[in-house]
Amino acid sequence: MTAKGGTASRDSLPDVRHTNGKMQDLVAGHDWARTPVGPMEQWSPTMRATVSLILQSPTAMATMWGDEGIMIFNDGYAEVAADRYLRILGQPVKDAWPEASAFNGKVMRAVLSGQTLSYKEQEFTLLRSGEEREAWFDLDYSPVIDEAGKILGVLAVVTEVTAQVRAERQLADEHDRLRHMFEKSPGFMAMLRGPTHILEIANAAYRQLVGNRDVIGKTVSEALPEVGAQGFIDLLDSVYSSGEAYIGEDTPVLLQRDAGRAPIVAYLNFIYQPIRDSYGRVSGIFVSGHDVSDQHRTQDRLRLAQRAGGIGAFELHPKSGKLTVTEEFCRLWGLDVRAEIDIAEAAALVHPADRSTLGTLQPIIHEGALGYAEYRVRRADTGEERWFARRAEALEDDEQGVIRFAGVVYDVTDRKRNEEALQQLNETLEQRVAEQSAERNRMWRLSNDMMVVTRFDGSIQAANPACTELLGWDEPDLLGQDILDFVHPDDHPVAQREMAAQRDGQKTLNVEIRMLQKDGGHRWVSWTAVSGDGLIHAIVRDIQTEKEGQRALEQTQEALRQSQKMEAIGQLTGGIAHDFNNLLTVVTGNIDMAVRALDTAGVAEARSRRALENAMKGAERAASLTHRLLAFSRRQPLAPKAIDVDRLVLGMSDMLSRSLGETIRLEIVTSPGLWRVEADPNQLESALLNLAVNARDAMPDGGELVVETANARIDEAYTAVHAEVAAGQYVVIAVTDSGHGMSRETVAHVFEPFFTTKEVGRGTGLGLSMVYGFVKQSGGHVKVYSEEGKGTTVKIYLPRMMNSQGADDEASNGASLEKSQRRETILAVEDDDDVRAYTVECLRDLGYRVLEAHDGPSALRLLKRQAEPIDLLFTDVVMPGMSGNELAEEARKIQPKLRILYTSGYTRNAMVNGGRLEPGVEMIAKPFTYAALGQKVRDLLDIGRTGRLLLVEAEPTVRTLTAEGLRGEGFAVEEAANAAEALGKVRSAQGRYDGIIIDQNLPDRRGDALVAELRAMHVDLPLLLASNEDVEALASRYANDPCADVIAKPYTASSLADTLNRLEWRCEGS
DSSP, X not given: OOOOOOOOOOOXXXXXXXXXXXXXXXXHHSOGGGSXXXXXXXXXXXXXXXXXXXXXXXXXXXXXXXXXXXXXXXXXXXXXXXXXXXXXXXXXXXXXXXXXXXXXXXXXXXXXXXXXXXXXXXXXXEEETTEEEEEEEEEEEEEEEXXXXXXXXXXXXXXXXXXXXXXXXXXXXXXXXXXXHHHHOSSXXXXXXXXXXXXXXXXXXXXXXXXXXXXXXXXXXXXXXXXXXXXXXXXXXXXXXXXXXXXXXXXXXXXXXXXXXXXXXXXXXXXXXXXXXXXXXXXEEEEEEEEOHHHHHHHHHHHHHHHHHTEEEEEEETTTTEEEEOHHHHHHHTOOOOSEEEHHHHHHHBOGGGTTTOGXXXXXXXXXXXXXXXXXXXXXXXXXXEEEEEEEEEEEETTTEXXXXXXXXXXXXXXXXXXXXXXXXHHHHHHHHHHHHHHHHHHHHHOSSEXXXXXXXXXXXXXXXXXXXXXXXXXXXXXXXXXXXXXXXXXXXXXXHHHHHHHTTOOEEEEEEEEEOTTSOEXXXXXXXXXXXXXXEEEEEEOHHHHHHHHHHXXXXXXXXXXXXXXXXXXXXXXXXXXXXXXHHHHHHHHHHXXXXXXXXXXXXXXXXXXXXXXXXXXXXXXXXXXXXXXXXXXXXXXXXXXXXXXXXXXXXXXXXXXXXXXXXXXXXXXXXXXXXXXXXXXXXXXXXXHHHHHHHTOTXXXXXXXXXXXXXXXXXXXXXXXXXXXXXXXXXXXXXXXXXXXXXXXXXXXXXXXXXXXTTSOOSOHHHHHHHHHHHTTOEEEEEEETTTEEEEEEEEEBOOOTTOSOSSOTTOTTXXXXXXXXXXXXXXXXXXXXXXXXXXXXXXXXXXXXXXXXXXXXXXXXXXXXXXXXXXXXXXXXXXOHHHHHHHHHHHSTTOEEEEEESSOHHHHXXXXXXXXXXXXXXXXXXXXXXXXXXXXXXXXXXXXXXXXXXXXXXXXXXHXXXXXXTTOEEEEESSHHHHXXXXXXXXXXXXXXXXXXXXXXXXXXXXXXXXXXXXXXXXXXXXXXXXXXHHHHHTTTOTTEEEEEXXXXXXXXXXXXXXXXXXXXXX
16 A cells, blocks of 8 residues: 555543454454464553454554554444455554555554554555545544553554545546636626625636726726716616616627727627525626627628629518518618518419419418529519519428528529520520531541541541541541551651641641542542640641652652653764864874875884874774764764564674673573664674673672563553653663662662763773663663662663564553453552552552552561452562562462462563562562553463352242353353252262352252251362352351351342452452
8 A cells, every 4th residue: 555645643542441343253252372472471561452442433443563563453444345354364464464564664663663653635545345445534643642651552543535535636627627618608698796796706708808908807897998888887786776687689789808909899798697696696797608709790791792782682481471581672672671571462462373373472381482483573662673683592490390481582683684595595505506516527528538536545526528438438447547557658757746746736638648448449538637625636638649749759750850860971972073073083093094105105103003003092082982972972873674672682692792791691691583773783692792881890809691572562651760761671681780779869860971880990881871872762662670788670672663564563552451350459569650650550540459669578577467368469579678579478378379460670581590589479660550460360360260160049030140140250150950960960070169159948958058068089189069048057056167158148249249359359369
């Protein structure tokens, strides 16, 4: 037990002579001999008397004997000791109360020394029922002295006051809380004492109200002299004398808060509450209330705002039938200003048609009558009709429900009139908008320009019909797709740049790009676009015709420029050569005269003669140079005659071999049936020799030179691109070397005089110029094909010499060619834009669907994107990056049985012998004519195809119409009316059909049974089953057979042909 306070005083011990109570038995029965006090018989009279005294006393008492304080106590103390009283009897006090050992030790020492101690509300922390608890006691300690004056022990009188202490402390806490609440209350409070109203206490709010003046202990008239003249002292006297409370609301009070400033007016809600003493007499007044000055000023401002804003406030009381209204309310309605009016009076002023709408003017008001309402009122003073708007809310009482409505009303006449005018205007505007929308929709549908709407991510949201007309894509093909999917890959950077600019709010004006067509081609278009509302709106103008015209103009201008340049150079060199020839004539003539003069004079001076001979050789070399210049300028005299080119070339073989040397192999390839030409044979030999010498210089480490001849046709389509050559029949002589080749820049200048790539002293630069001049003077055409590291081919075209048979039996314009009926798809790959454009135009005119690419990687991307098969790859052999042969290898990994046709400016022999192509591949040489290209493509597509179909159909009319339709698609159709007839035809033809179409409902067996028999006979025969029922179920049966399919009836001939073509391609690929 730990002491926390208390006081001590001396006291005397009572004298008790008899003992009784429950502790008597315990004391009597205790073995005292085992304790320091000894057996009871040995106790001194004083000890016996003291023990007897405490056992008889109802007050809690205990004795502590000897220095150790052996404890003997009565029943009262046992109650204090609680559950430990049995074990502490006869124990030293320090062991009995270990938690208070320090306190008890101090007490024992003091009292045994003769002192008397007393403690009030001494606090201990005791272990009771297993828990530490706070307890308070009043304690009195006295020494026990025997007859001889010896102190035997200590007598303790114990009174537990725990409950009392706790109650007092709780009361003090409550008092502090109430004082705090009083002080911190937001409302002002004060206690006035006596009839003179002395301010006994006042809280902070009260002190702040009066300006924090020193008011405590003073009467109200002393503390607040300014309130006396306002009648408040009289009011306090009345409350004090009558004993009745007084309530004041929104009461103005003039207060002098600051002696140096003017008084202020405060508005107060307060109560004077009389205080009565224990006899019921008034002893003071409790003052409490709130400063409502801010609310008062707010209400004033509200009244002013309502008046300024024309807002009238009201409260409606259904039970009394009254409206409490503001001044502004009365003004709006034209009423005399008053605080209250009858509901019936207001209802009479409302337009009859609006009374049912305005539910709050009805006898019974329901909840739906609340909220916003608009109605008409006829003013009471002028009779003018005005529109009012009302807003109201219900104010409820917990017990009585709705007791009143509060709301506002304001004039909306001007707005209603504006709305009527606006409605009329809107009707006019709606009509105009409808007209403009119709016009916009008409422009959208009928515009020749494409109109496209996309998101900023490029996804297409809308596209007008012009997109389908110009590009071929249907609207479902476009919507939701990325616009970049329809832009030429080479133009993606431009398109992406413009999309980013649109996201930044910039405009796109006349940006030219190429857009992909559904048939594989592309069109040049000009984009103008703006962004708004998260979308890009674009108008796309077709400029394909302009581009083609521009390209044609550029080509014509370039050809004209080249022609004028070569003509100018020719005139210059021709003039120089002519004048130089005149000079050479004088020089050679005089040299000859000098030689003859020496001969006549018989002069044998060797040195002079050698000088004249050297001068003559130099003059002869100069004459040769002028001869070449005249050849380039096309002013050299020619002696044209009929030439068999094959014979001339073969006759030059020895001379060419000697010129080439031993390290270069010569191969001459002639052409049976070669036409004759009319040209100067000597000049032609000289031109071929010049080409051979140039080729030799391009192969310093040896190589191969191939000279080939062939008949060639140049048509109007080719001359439209190459204006410098005339359409007609030619003999072509191709000279191909395996040398180091030339760049495109070099090729552009090879025919210019004195242009050479050789070292100084190795050539004059006039060889090819002479060839050019000779060919042009002969009415021909010369073309150079070269690639660095791959060699060079020079082709000389000389016009065919027409004999008595006339032009030729050849249809050079290709008029006899039939257009493709199957609309096969051809992928054309060419790096030269002009050649590609010419090729694509020819193929499309021949009826093919054409996809185009400018290089190998682009072609592979196109090939991978195609859902339908590609029937033919038509590719240039020599291209930058991926060659045509490499492209073909990669393409056949995607489509293994893809047919491939190569083209090149080099000859076929040069390409095969040079290792660029495998023997046996299909190739057409450049330049090719429309007819030659058409025939070559048709022949290649028809390889392995018979064009034969077998149609097995029981219904004669259906069979006849279907067969005629398929023949119109280019097929040769045989017919069978039943399964037996079909099996017989298949056995006779040994299965050589491109496909068999079988009706499901045959008279002798079902179509699918015939399919099974035919499949057993031929595993790779394309079989197409036609049915008007269970199409999906039948199709699922043949899902794993690449050479079988199902088509739903009825069908058209074109859909049937398309299905057959897909089936044939799929079957070939398996």
